[in-house]
Amino acid sequence: MQGHLARLRRSLRELFPERHLYVRSGGAMRGYVLTSNKQMLAAGGIAAAALWMGVCTAAMLVNALSATKADREIARTQAKYERWIADRQARLNSAVAQLNAAGGNTQQLAAAVEKRHAALAMLLTQMKGAPGVAQALSPAIAKALSPGNANPVGRIEMVQLSQDQLLDAADTYAKSRADRLRLAFRLAGLTPSAYLPKNGALGGPLIESKDPRALAAVLDVEPAFAERVQRAATDLSEADSLSQAADRLPFARPANVAEESSSYGVRIDPFTHRPAFHSGLDFPAARMTPVTASGPGVVAFTGQRSGYGNTVEVDHGGGLKTRYGHLAIIAVHVGERVAVGQRLGGMGSTGRSTGTHLHYEVWLNGRPMNPERYLKAGAYVRQAG
Incomplete structure (x- = not known):
């Protein structure tokens, strides 16, 4: 040795x-x-x-590479939707075939159609005003209004078929919107369930009962139809809750600037020319370019911060804060409530800066987060809307 x-x-x-x-x-x-x-x-x-x-x-x-993982999850979600639609269409065809074989009673069929209409009316009332719902349901509605069979029984069967197709379209829309919003929250590193009602109760009379069989008894429709109505209503209510929560989060861009000069993470420091951690994003633009709030909140700080120069900090609640540094001027004061897109000041080069730009940071519970993830989450939220 x-x-x-x-x-x-x-x-x-x-x-x-x-x-x-x-x-x-x-x-x-x-x-x-x-x-x-x-x-x-x-x-x-x-x-x-x-x-x-x-x-x-x-x-x-x-x-x-984290963004590519999100894209793969979207692709898997889309494939799942296609399987669901194909399965429901097959069950629908089987039900119609059984009804035709049995001959059916016109009065019973008409009563079933009326009860289904009442359930659908409640669901569509809950969906009224939701972004993108008109485009999602228009094809199914147009098909339902097209001329049908001259035979009374045939017409009723066509109405039932149209009801199933309309419910499929509503269910797919609600599920897609809820999944996209959940993905947006996860992309930002946030837990979607933390932004839903704390007691787990979502709004709407269609989802007050946890048991679809109880809802089927209340609506006087078949359990399978009631379960589909309840599932669509639950997804829609969850999407509405997440959409309202997203409106309170810093998901917007802090400046109308297309390019970013420095990203979040380790980079070569422009002063020391050594690797150093960069805790935000830099947006270069002309002097006095408006700097705007990326989300609604209350101004928590204005003034000089070491290295940041003229700085504005906005508290968005829930442990989330945003910081805007190197400003030429500050246009807000501490305690002022600001809306998303409201002007906070103008770009400058104060503090430890080599040129006119905005240094933008997002903090969660006292720790710097990657602002790029919040900007991408905001893009997904806008697509879901």
């Missing part, structure tokens, strides 16, 4: 032999001795720095 250590020491000393460095300045000559130990220590420091930069670069790549 000692022999191996001796050979290792000899190899290291051969690799890092003692060197003499002579520096001449002002007519005087100075000599420096670089021992083998000093050279090995310097080489070890350089290797450690290289390893640290490699780890930081890997972390940045992982963060950049």
